[in-house]
Amino acid sequence: MATVVAVIASTHHPFYYRASTATGEDRPPFADEWVRKILAFRETLTRANPDVLVMVGSDHFHQLWLDNMPQFLIGKAPFYDANWYNEEREFGLPRMLLRGQEELSGHLLREGLDAGFDLAFSNELRIDHSITCPIITLRPEADLPIVPIYTNIFAPPLPQPKRFVQLGRTIRELVESWPSHLRVAIIGTGHLSLELGGPRQFGPHGPDPEFDRKAVEWIATGDLDRCLAEVTLDSLHAPGNATHGFMDFMLMMGVAGAGAKADHVDTLDLFHTMEAYFTWYPNGALAA
């Protein structure tokens, strides 16, 4: 059976690529610290020596649209083109091509359906920065095959938070039941408090530092009970209008397991959001 060698959760700030590659006057003052934190975070994946990456993210109205919006979708293709014109335009992101792992996609799709998730699938998925940003930060060689999984945190009505946790648990079980000798890392990206297109956007800190502090604590300690007790679809409006992306962090808590303490926890307070990085080693052997 396949081995889950690392579980990783992070934000997917699209400014990282431009900030980290900028030079001279164009380089923002926070870039060097951000790069140092990312290099340490990247090492947590490198150390796990994975063969395959299961990547959880959320389409930002690039491929998936309101005419036919899936709640949970698995990519099932041999290759994935990545990033879009408006991401090049706004964030300077490069076009990318990533290899797929169709066998694992098929396994997660078939077994996920049988486990009670009515998953959508796509044979023609073009992925966006929710998945390419963690490739850029964690595996810039972009040399490992991926299985992309998209969740809807963006276009209401959304699934309930507990459903994200349940899907995370199921993904973990299904990866571990995959008849393969390969080493799999499960990586997902979400948000802490975040406001986009609203009155609290682009302030000096994230819109709700108190929520961020609690959220980082929940994730770092695997405190799913408290997290599920405090977070609802309605409550997530309060920390910022894009904070429903936190449910992808909750999904990753489901992957890691209740009570699982993260082996690597780091944060960076940027000008309008708190960046957060977590890694768990399920077998413990790789902990630093």
Place this chain on the structure above:
Amino acid sequence: MSKYLVDKFLYTVDRDAELVERYRDDPRGTVAWWEAERANAVLNCHTGEASTWLRFTDAEREALAEHDYVALFGLGAHPFLTLTLFIAMFERDHTEPLGFQKQYAVRLAHFDLPYPDIAT
């Protein structure tokens, strides 16, 4: 009901570099053309399949024609779509980093929770 069509306008323009410039330069004309020629295309279908009933309300049409992102927020347009497209059109007019985005926030400062519903 037509909140969906406002989002569809923002979505389809944002994905097309030529349309972004056309909407910046001639907002009223672009909105009129789009509603007449593009609004009812059923996405992912061949030509010839179109909705027969989708149209903007007067308030929606005017908000789009005036580049009025404050009004669009009030009407429940998806804020990610509005922000992204308007950054593409107007960030270039500001010299300070994030100058447009900060001005955008200030102009929305009179909105309190709960924000207008964005469900379509």
